[in-house]
């Protein structure tokens with residue numbers, strides 16, 4: 001019998017964190033559903049950063065300051 005692991009349960013994630021944008025907390029366009037596992041990992045690493053701050057963090061912490069990956073992505 002298929003039994004979904006609780007950690008795969010979908011949880012609500014706010015694209016722009018509700019802690020910083022309380023007005024967007026209930027806005028449909030600011031909410032996506034992600035597994036609890038991914039959600040926990042995301043916030044453990046990115047805390048309540050905004051998407052632009054996360055890109056900045058990734059570029060400077062993991063990608064040696066190289067913005068080419070982001071630029072190439074935008075060109076796709």
Ligand SMILES: [Zn+2]
Nearest residue numbers: 012013014039
């Ligand atoms: Zn979240």
